[in-house]
Amino acid sequence: EVQLVESGGGLVQPGRSLRLSCTASGFTFGDYAMSWVRQAPGKGLEWVGFIRSKAYGGTTEYAASVKGRFTISRDDSKSIAYLQMNSLKTEDTAVYYCTRDWGPVDYWGQGTLVTVSS
Amino acid sequence: QSALTQPASVSGSPGQSITISCTGTSSDVGGYNYVSWYQQHPGKAPKLMIYEVSNRPSGVSNRFSGSKSGNTASLTISGLQAEDEADYYCSSYTSSRWVFGGGTKLTVL
Numbered sequence: 387e388v389q390l391v392e393s394g395g396g397l398v399q400p401g402r403s404l405r406l407s408c409t410a411s412g413f414t415f416g417d418y419a420m421s422w423v424r425q426a427p428g429k430g431l432e433w434v435g436f437i438r439s440k441a442y443g444g445t446t447e448y449a450a451s452v453k454g455r456f457t458i459s460r461d462d463s464k465s466i467a468y469l470q471m472n473s474l475k476t477e478d479t480a481v482y483y484c485t486r487d488w489g490p491v492d493y494w495g496q497g498t499l500v501t502v503s504s
Numbered sequence: 505q506s507a508l509t510q511p512a513s514v515s516g517s518p519g520q521s522i523t524i525s526c527t528g529t530s531s532d533v534g535g536y537n538y539v540s541w542y543q544q545h546p547g548k549a550p551k552l553m554i555y556e557v558s559n560r561p562s563g564v565s566n567r568f569s570g571s572k573s574g575n576t577a578s579l580t581i582s583g584l585q586a587e588d589e590a591d592y593y594c595s596s597y598t599s600s601r602w603v604f605g606g607g608t609k610l611t612v613l
Binding site for chain 1: 555
């Protein structure tokens with residue numbers, strides 16, 4: 387059974403940093419791209435970015451709203467994907483979902499809430 | 505990248521069929537057969553219902569179907585059931601990224 391478990395969310399002040407982790411199980415993690423998707427309270431889904439599998443270079447892509455502030459990485463030996471979020475803004479407040487991405491995004495974690503507030 | 509355009513809400517009675525549209529551009533919906541649909545119940549993570557325009561993942565009811573014409577994709581739910589009441593989001597691949605629709609709230613009357 388595919389499982390994705392996010393952790394690391396919480397309350398953080400504007401301008402600070404936070405790192406989210408996504409621990410995967412039930413599939414060969416290294417074979418898949420991984421995407422992060424967020425959902426602000428009461429709003430729709432917004433794609434944040436993804437990291438390709440090593441077979442496709444392990445490269446990353448980001449939404450314009452987070453490019454230059456957020457970084458996605460992966461540790462295939464531990465089956466973990468990371469989302470490093472720097473220079474956080476109040477508008478980054480959202481539930482952040484880790485997803486498996488084989489084009490489409492198919493499995494989703496339960497999400498972790500990030501609240502950016504002073 | 506602008507979000508794809510979906511109606512804010514649709515409704516139908518049990519047993520009826522409804523269709524939710526998802527309008528993009530030739531750079532996303534019209535340019536790729538990588539349109540997906542997700543169902544999200546309150547407080548839950550989204551669930552993949554349709555991928556690559558019209559394919560259903562294993563375990564998804566055949567009451568759900570997808571199609572595309574030009575820059576508009578559609579999700580049809582036939583034989584509406586109470587448990588279909590949820591938010592529905594479309595998504596399309598475009599230029600090394602994904603874009604989502606704004607979401608449609610389906611109410612089963």
